[in-house]
Amino acid sequence: MMKALRVEGTLQAIEPIVKFAIQAAKEAGLDDQATFRIRLAVDELITNIIMHGYLEAGRSGDIIISSEIDEEGLKIYLEDYGVSHDPRNTPPPNLDAPLEERPLGGLGIYLALWAIDQFHYEHDRNGNRSVLVLERPCPSKTC
Amino acid sequence: MNVDIQPEKDVITVKISGELNRQTVPDLQDKLLPLISTGCKILMDMRDVSYISSAGLRVFLLIYRQVDHEHGRIVLTGLQEMIHDTMSITGFLDFFQTYPTVAEGLNALKQPAL
Numbered sequence: 001m002m003k004a005l006r007v008e009g010t011l012q013a014i015e016p017i018v019k020f021a022i023q024a025a026k027e028a029g030l031d032d033q034a035t036f037r038i039r040l041a042v043d044e045l046i047t048n049i050i051m052h053g054y055l056e057a058g059r060s061g062d063i064i065i066s067s068e069i070d071e072e073g074l075k076i077y078l079e080d081y082g083v084s085h086d087p088r089n090t091p092p093p094n095l096d097a098p099l100e101e102r103p104l105g106g107l108g109i110y111l112a113l114w115a116i117d118q119f120h121y122e123h124d125r126n127g128n129r130s131v132l133v134l135e136r137p138c139p140s141k142t143c
Numbered sequence: 144m145n146v147d148i149q150p151e152k153d154v155i156t157v158k159i160s161g162e163l164n165r166q167t168v169p170d171l172q173d174k175l176l177p178l179i180s181t182g183c184k185i186l187m188d189m190r191d192v193s194y195i196s197s198a199g200l201r202v203f204l205l206i207y208r209q210v211d212h213e214h215g216r217i218v219l220t221g222l223q224e225m226i227h228d229t230m231s232i233t234g235f236l237d238f239f240q241t242y243p244t245v246a247e248g249l250n251a252l253k254q255p256a257l
Contacts, residue, residue, distance in 0.1 A: 014165065036194065036225040043196050047165060095234040099207050107233050108197035114232055 004066035009054040009080060017046050017065050021076055024067035028074040030134065037115040038134045042076060044112035045087060045130060053082025053128070073117070073136035077129060084123040087113065087130070146174045154184045154252050156245070160191035163199030172202045176209060183215035184252045188245050190221030195229055203230075207238060216256060220248040 005020045007013040021042040025035040046063065054060060061081035068075045093106040113119055118133035144161035155178050163171065178185065210217045219241045222230065230236050242248040 011165075018164075033225055039194070040196060040229070043164060047196075047198075093233075099204055099235070099238045100211060102204060104201050104204060105197075107200055111197055111229065111233065 002066055002068050004064055006062050006064045009050050009061050009063045009082060011050060011055075013050060013063055014043065014046055017063065018043050020065050020067070024069075024074060024076060025134075027067075028069045028134075028136075030074060034134055038074060038076065038132065041112040041115045041132050042078070044108035045078060045132070048085075048087065048108060048112075049078065049080045049082055049128075052085065053080055057083045059083065071136070072133065074134045076132040076134075078132070079127055079129050081127045084128050086121045086123075088119065088121065144168075144171065146171060148174065148178065150178075154186055154249060156186045156188060156249075158188040158191070162194040163192060163202070164194060164196045165198040168198050168202045171199075172205065175202070175206055179206070179209045179213055179215060181213045181215070183210065183213060185210065185215065185217040186245065186248045186252060187217065187219050188221055188248075189219050189226060190223070192226055193223065195226050200230070200233060200235060203235060203239070216252060218242060218248040218251055220245050 003024070005016065007016055018039060021039055022035060025038050030038065042065070049063065059082050064079040066077045087109045090109040093102070093110050116132050117135040120131040122129050144159065144163060144167035147158040149156040149158070157175065157178070159171065161167065206217065217239065219239050221244065222241055227236070227241070230239070240251060242251060
């Protein structure tokens with residue numbers, strides 16, 4: 001069964017969306033580590049969508065988060081109507097730079113994509129859609 | 144998030160509890176940055192920190208720079224596994240010294256700097 005939450009794309013949306021993701025992780029039976037990972041990815045990606053897709057671009061619109069549990073694992077869908085940006089095209093941070101020289105931003109998307117097992121992104125004139133997948137831990141030693 | 148500051152004569156111990164995210168870190172930053180002074184020694188007890196996002200890491204970056212600028216020292220203790228992994232994958236643990244317990248962290252701060 002698919003569950004969904006629709007909220008206006010402002011900074012106030014982060015908290016209910018993150019709560020939705022934590023609840024979905026709980027319902028999928030994920031352990032604390034996996035819950036941390038999906039939460040981190042949703043937190044970072046949704047913050048990015050709100051900041052860059054909506055606020056900085058002077059746009060407004062909703063964000064829809066929905067979740068689905070299937071044989072592959074937990075899938076979280078994020079839909080928005082802000083500026084399109086595939087997070088995978090974000091330049092990676094320079095992790096070799098000393099902390100003295102690091103820019104203050106740029107780690108969020110890197111962490112989000114690190115935290116989850118699969119990431120898909122598509123956009124068309126109706127909006128943007130990200131799919132975050134956390135694979136179900138292997139139930140037996142055969143896989 | 145809760146911040147408990149114990150300023151002893153040699154080492155300032157800061158126990159942080161809860162979640163370090165965009166909503167909570169401005170408070171953390173406001174409480175921590177004024178503690179940093181020339182040659183300060185700071186221990187951050189992180190055992191009860193259950194979550195950190197890039198917003199939390201950004202505060203650690205600011206703290207590190209300020210401590211470094213003031214020729215002080217800072218150690219982190221008791222990182223939970225996912226906090227450790229998040230700080231490791233972003234290269235923060237190449238700079239921050241970490242110890243399993245507060246006692247080990249205090250002991251390290253008593254030794255001369257490396």
